[in-house]
Amino acid sequence: MIALLLVLCGVLGGAAGSTEAETAEWCGAWRVAGEANNLGAWSTVPEECAEFVRGYMMGRGYVVDLEMVASEAGEFARSVEICGDGKDAWVFDIDETLLSNLPYYAAHGFGLEVFDHEKFNDWVEKGVAPAIEPSLKLYEDVLNLGFKVILLTGRSERHRSATIENLINAGFKDWDQLILRNSDDQGKRATLYKSEKRSEMEKDGYRILGNSGDQWSDLLGFSVAVRSFKLPNPMYYIP
Template sequence: MALLFFLFLATTLSMGSPHKEPIPGHKIHLLSPRTGSGGDYVPGLSCLSWRFGVETNNIVGWITVPGQCKDYVGHYMLGDQYRKDSSIVANEALRYAQSLTLGRDGKDVWVFDIDETTLSNLPYYAGHGFGVEPYNPELFNKWVMEGKAPALPESLELYKKLMGLGTRVVFLTGRPEEQRNVTANNLRQAGYHTWEKLVLKAASYSGKKAMVYKSREREKLEKSGYRIIGNMGDQWSDLLGTNVGNRTFKLPDPMYYIS
């Protein structure tokens, strides 16, 4: 019976969505059994309700995914629903962009975050507990330096259509400045072939919250004459603060929280 269940689980995770191809370059990992380590256990918790609270920014400041929600988050991220949720955000963003009349000066820009927005780190998180394990900067940076993160397909398609509309793209990421070359190469390999600016976090922002850093960088863009017509990210800290743009779009991410 145990063998039959294992084969069923392996087949189910490998099939993915009947309508969407898996994210290119990422392997489907079987979810490991819960051992009691990792995120805190919360009695009576509904993981679906927890994810709703996270995405609506009602649950804030959390460090790890609750221990009993590891399998739920893993199946969500590897399954069809994550892709459907990403699609509805990207499609709405495109409808909005298509409704605009752009200026002729090339100063209309769309701001994209990178991690879990334009590039997907699912190959890393699938092997590290889908957010149940505490964030390990050494291991994550080692993954980043491989430069193998695939594109989130829905964001890549949006990017291509925005470029076709004449919108310029700015990537604004919390990755440190020393990861510029590997990030630029990874973006190009994933299909993001050109951009107006690639903004990485300078050492002067060390210790400052992401919302403060991104607000200041968006302010710099606007002071230099750019108009932020759209802003997309997976974290609320990508979208709150000042100079957020004419409209913001939040992609799903129940794996981690950045303030």
């Protein structure tokens, strides 16, 4: 009987035996815990939060959060002193930061399904991901302010041309560098790979003033930016 109860608790997860309102409360707290980097590594959205995450991503919640973080980033960008020697850098991640893969994730349970590299790579090669509009505005603003934009993505080198085509079609242009994972970077944790690349930027004389990413692994580690901006993403976690 005890074993059975344990199994049931395991299946039901954190919001076990809850009303709909309690489940929504718990899923809201789970989402905020992710944004605050309080969760350990997780591979899929908790089953009881599938509907909550779908509602957040397709409703106003996601848009308002994206606008808030872009607005805070823009305010910082305008406030910071630019040297103007071409070495003031803003780093952007790509997926769920500049480009939205929401059409893909909408067809794959909004993070409820285990990540499928092959299917996702097929989607990437289509090159049709739309821009995240508040990020596109921020991108243009920081360029106009005189920052150099460096794109640093976990995507592989072999997706370079599809990525460039997609970025341009979505309205992004005039970046300084586009850094993708080369063969040496395969298998590295994102935090290390991205830190190493930021460290190389610093060795090249760049001052990394801002960094925008939807994963904490885009932002933490070493050679971190003066200010880092965490875009919302309750659908997946990259260590």
